Amino acid sequence: MSEGINLQLSEREQEFKEMAHEFAAEVIRPAAPHHDSTGEYAWDVLTQAWETGLMNVHIPEKFGGLEASHVEGILIAEELAWGCSGIGTAMEANGLAQAPVLVSGDEFLIGKYLAPQVAELKNGRPIMAAYAVTEPGAGSDVSSLQTIAVRDGDNWILNGNKMWITNAGVADWYFVVAYTDKAAGYKGMTAFIVERDWAGVSVGGKEHNMGQRASDTRSVTFENVVVPHENVVGEVGMGWMLAMNAFDHTRPAVSSAAVGVARAAFEYAKEYSTQRRTFGVPIAKHQAIQFKLAEMAMNIEAGRLLCWQAAAKKDAGLQNTMYASMAKAFCADMAMQITTDAVQIYGGYGYSQEYPVEKLMRDAKIFQIYEGTSQIQRMIIARELFKQR
Numbered sequence: 001m002s003e004g005i006n007l008q009l010s011e012r013e014q015e016f017k018e019m020a021h022e023f024a025a026e027v028i029r030p031a032a033p034h035h036d037s038t039g040e041y042a043w044d045v046l047t048q049a050w051e052t053g054l055m056n057v058h059i060p061e062k063f064g065g066l067e068a069s070h071v072e073g074i075l076i077a078e079e080l081a082w083g084c085s086g087i088g089t090a091m092e093a094n095g096l097a098q099a100p101v102l103v104s105g106d107e108f109l110i111g112k113y114l115a116p117q118v119a120e121l122k123n124g125r126p127i128m129a130a131y132a133v134t135e136p137g138a139g140s141d142v143s144s145l146q147t148i149a150v151r152d153g154d155n156w157i158l159n160g161n162k163m164w165i166t167n168a169g170v171a172d173w174y175f176v177v178a179y180t181d182k183a184a185g186y187k188g189m190t191a192f193i194v195e196r197d198w199a200g201v202s203v204g205g206k207e208h209n210m211g212q213r214a215s216d217t218r219s220v221t222f223e224n225v226v227v228p229h230e231n232v233v234g235e236v237g238m239g240w241m242l243a244m245n246a247f248d249h250t251r252p253a254v255s256s257a258a259v260g261v262a263r264a265a266f267e268y269a270k271e272y273s274t275q276r277r278t279f280g281v282p283i284a285k286h287q288a289i290q291f292k293l294a295e296m297a298m299n300i301e302a303g304r305l306l307c308w309q310a311a312a313k314k315d316a317g318l319q320n321t322m323y324a325s326m327a328k329a330f331c332a333d334m335a336m337q338i339t340t341d342a343v344q345i346y347g348g349y350g351y352s353q354e355y356p357v358e359k360l361m362r363d364a365k366i367f368q369i370y371e372g373t374s375q376i377q378r379m380i381i382a383r384e385l386f387k388q389r
C-alpha cells in the first residue's frame with residue numbers, strides 16, 4: 001500500500017529554508033537596490049553568504065561541504081531569489097560550474113577545485129567559478145560550438161570565445177566545453193577546467209543587462225591557452241554529456257528561483273492592493289484584482305510543486321530530465337506573467353523605479369532565456385514524452 005506523499009519538510013530542510021529566508025530579508029534585500037542600479041558586484045553579500053554556509057551547498061561532505069540534497073538546494077534558491085535574483089544568480093552560478101564536475105565524479109578535480117571553495121576565502125572573498133559553454137554563434141544549438149582544444153603531449157591547446165558567461169569577471173576558474181574531435185559530433189566534445197590566471201585567458205566588459213544587474217555577465221576568450229591533461233573533466237569526449245546532465249541538477253533550483261521572484265511580486269502586489277483606493281474602496285475589493293491575485297497564488301503553488309518534484313526525483317536517484325524542464329518552462333513563464341501582473345496592479349507606480357515591482361519584472365525575463373530557453377524546455381519535454389512510449 002502506498003505510504004502517500006509527504007510534503008512536510010524535514011528539520012534540516014526547514015532549517016535551510018529559514019536560514020536562507022533570514023539572510024534574504026536581512027542582508028540581500030537591503031543591498032539589492034544599490035547593486036541593481038550600479039551593477040556593482042555584491043562581494044560583501046556573497047562573503048556573508050559564504051560565512052553563513054549558503055554557498056556551494058552541494059559539495060560532498062567527503063570534500064568538506066554540506067552535501068545538501070536537491071530539495072534543500074531549491075528551498076534555499078527560492079528564498080535567495082525572493083531577496084534578489086541578481087544576487088541569487090551570482091551566488092548560485094558557482095553551483096552551475098560545479099555541477100558537471102560533480103556529475104563526472106572526477107575526485108581529483110573535485111578535490112583540487114571544489115574543495116577549496118568551501119574550505120577558505122581567497123583575499124577575503126569566496127572563490128568563484130563559471131560555467132562557460134555558450135558562444136556568440138552557439139546558444140541553444142550547442143553542436144555549433146567553435147571552441148577547439150588540440151592535444152599537445154601532456155597538454156591541450158585551447159582556442160575560442162565564450163559569451164554570456166555568468167560570473168566570468170569574478171571567477172577563479174571556468175568549466176569550459178570545446179571540440180576535441182569535430183567529426184565525432186557530440187561525442188567529440190570535451191570539458192576542461194581552465195584557471196582565470198592562465199596565459200591566454202581574457203575577459204570582456206560587463207554586459208549591461210535588462211535585469212539581474214547584480215550578476216556579472218561577460219565574454220571569455222581563450223587564445224592558445226595551455227591546459228594540462230589532468231584538467232580534462234571526466235574523460236575526453238564526455239563534455240557534452242556533462243554539460244547537459246548538469247542541468248538535471250541545476251534546473252530545479254533555477255526554476256525555484258523563478259518562484260521566489262514571482263512570490264516577491266505577488267506579496268508586494270497583494271499588500272499594495274489593500275492600500276490603494278479607487279472608486280471609494282481598496283483595489284483589493286475589485287473582483288478583477290482579486291482574480292489576478294488568485295491566479296498568481298495558484299500558479300506560484302503549482303510552480304513550486306513542479307520544482308519539488310524535479311528535485312525530489314533527483315534525490316531519489318530517478319531520471320528527472322523531463323520534470324526539470326517542466327519546472328523550468330512553467331516557472332520561468334509564470335514568473336514573467338506574475339511580475340507583469342504585479343506591475344499592472346501597481347498601475348503607474350508599478351512602472352517607476354521608486355517601487356519594487358519593475359525590478360522584479362526586469363529580473364524575471366532572464367529565466368525564460370538562460371539554462372535553456374522556454375522553447376528549448378518544451379523541445380526536451382516533447383523528446384522525453386516520445387521516449388516514454
Ligand SMILES: Cc1cc2nc3c(=O)[nH]c(=O)nc-3n(C[C@H](O)[C@H](O)[C@H](O)COP(=O)(O)OP(=O)(O)OC[C@H]3O[C@@H](n4cnc5c(N)ncnc54)[C@H](O)[C@@H]3O)c2cc1C
Nearest residue numbers: 131132133134138139140164165166369370371372373375
Ligand atoms: C544574463 C545571461 C546569463 C547567462 N549565463 C550563462 C552562463 O553562465 N553560461 C553559459 O554557458 N551560458 C549562459 N547564458 C547563455 C544562455 O544560456 C543562452 O543565451 C541561451 O541558451 C539561448 O541561446 P542564444 O542566446 O544563443 O539564443 P538562440 O539559441 O539563438 O535562440 C534565439 C531564439 O530562438 C529560439 N530557438 C532556438 N532554437 C529553436 C528551436 N529549435 N525551436 C524553437 N525555437 C528555437 C530560442 O528559444 C530563442 O527564443 C547566459 C545568457 C544570459 C543572457
